[in-house]
Amino acid sequence: MKNGLKRAARTLAVSVPLVAGVLLTGVLATRPASAAERAWIVVDAASGAVIEAHRPQMQHYPASLTKMMTLYMVFDALAAGELQLDEKMYVSPHAQEMPPTELGLHAGDRITVETAIKALVTKSANDAAVVIAEHLAGTEWDFAMDMTATARRLGLDDTKFRNASGLPHPYQVTTAEDMAQLARALIDDFPGYYKYFSIERMRYQGRVYRNHNNLLGRYDGVDGIKTGYIDASGYNLVASAKRNGRRVIAVALGGRSPAARDRRVAHLLDAGFKQLPARMPPVPHAKPERGGYAVQVGAFSSKPAAERIAKRALEEARQALAGGIRRVAHLRGDDLYRARVVGLTVGAAERACTRLKRRGMDCLVVQDTPTQVAETGNSAG
Template identity: 45%
Template structure:
């Protein structure tokens, strides 16, 4: 056979082999990755800019056009988790068992093994930083019994919040053609998390957390470079493009920006920054108070001292720092604990405002700040046992966290 003919035959054979190999690789893709993008198809580009306080929409483009939420889905998974913490049906240090279904989730993940355990707080941090799909399913199964049942609860909660066009089919945001949302609905969800769960919103500020001796870093890179931004969630699947729901505070005014369908994480982040800049340049009404920074607060639902140091509940409202002594009176051997905070100043504010709220019930009691486990615990000390119980009952009736602590 002539040399040219042999070369042509070899080229045809190689071409056929390459086509066969491509077909095999496509067939071996996991089911969640197939059919996510068609030739010539691009994700929906949508955006919305909203004032967090009033809910007023400042700018919108395709805000009601259906698209896919991707990992913005995890914001609803976290909302239902926060509500369970507030009800006491979950504790931050409670260990949850990892099922085979949860462990089978594709990345992004923590690579949890079937039968292993993870605490509720670790799962929360895994969602807000790593956007771990396996940890999302662990929470879903703990709260709903199964992931499909939990997805039904997610959709029902969305309707109650006014998210009219959202349907959730899983807890993670992994591709499902029936799981849909809009930029407006994601802004509504972001606003609800900020306003209704101030005591938990601080989790969204976390950029990393320690997991089994290693540091897990987050995906939200805009938060590191945009002044005032303190959350909340990134997302990506091929069908949605790059999504981001973000919130920032400047001069006492909080804005929410949602961008969906970005062509890259960088262009998405730049567009969110542009929207926030546009919003902050608008004139605002004077004398609008700055939102209180969310703090960790302990409640009696945690049964041990160790659990109380990590439990999370609603934030105590901000007030001017107390001018009282941090020492404490010996008028009684009981104290009431009303919060555990990241800073001494926040603990002092909480103790001061609690004393003023209790009025005569706090007569003879003094503010006391106790540092433990890296937190500052806000207490009023010097109560007789009966007065401590009465003071806590009053605070709980008003929706504030409190429990009594006997002195040594």
């Protein structure tokens, strides 16, 4: 039965579903680009500035680029302490039925979160993607809705998700511009977990799976991130490379072959490094006047979780918190990390806290007095 389902899924083309026996047409207001209608973009990772682009906002099927968002959700849960790398996840019959590419998981198996991460990065395993989705959200559909909501929060306005793997679905669409933004978010929000995208191979149950990103180890500076392919999308690739302190992100959608796609991305990366300064400019050390108040947004059991919430506060109340400093403090004697944005006037702190509460975040305006803590801070531009 399983093999029959997989053979059927292999032949699946992107088509309009039958509803009550009636063929629906025109399901997309804007028809996604076919494989022949290529799109690409290259951006400065630090600023997001576009260096070169072609049809960057044209909708396209993401294929397994979808797994970038699946992994963003995993990293977010890890950073919040809601998930552990060695945590074991159950393989459901639905996960077992996923067509290639896959690890060949069987219903009733259990795999660790870290194994699933590596399987998505290297093998682009569809069954592992479903295991993650069901573990975090109960069903793959609910997880896809969470993915789309997260996409909106990150500013990916032209992206919609309907599954965790990237298998064909007529409503699952993205753009080159959105994929570049998602890559920036993965790098900026989870630098400690982004390293997984540089894994060139993984071993699972005696087999070795090589990363599909052919530029790893072949293009100077490339350290991730993801490939994708279905018939309707052609060959997609998002790649990031870093040289001399500068990082460039390139996206190519709809390549005719893996080789053509790789050449396009290499060209885009070349263009990016050619047009950016050879080295990072020096960071200015201006010391603006700052107030003595802070917005406190909670205390957490892990430093990454505290940093994530402090960063979210800056995003949600950017205008009121402009010029503030994100500060995470390890409270001595307690296994807690306190998250604050400091250096604010009382008026700015109150305005920010009001906005954060409207956005569903807990916060408290406090005087930023010295305490016995071990602190790390980052400027919030």
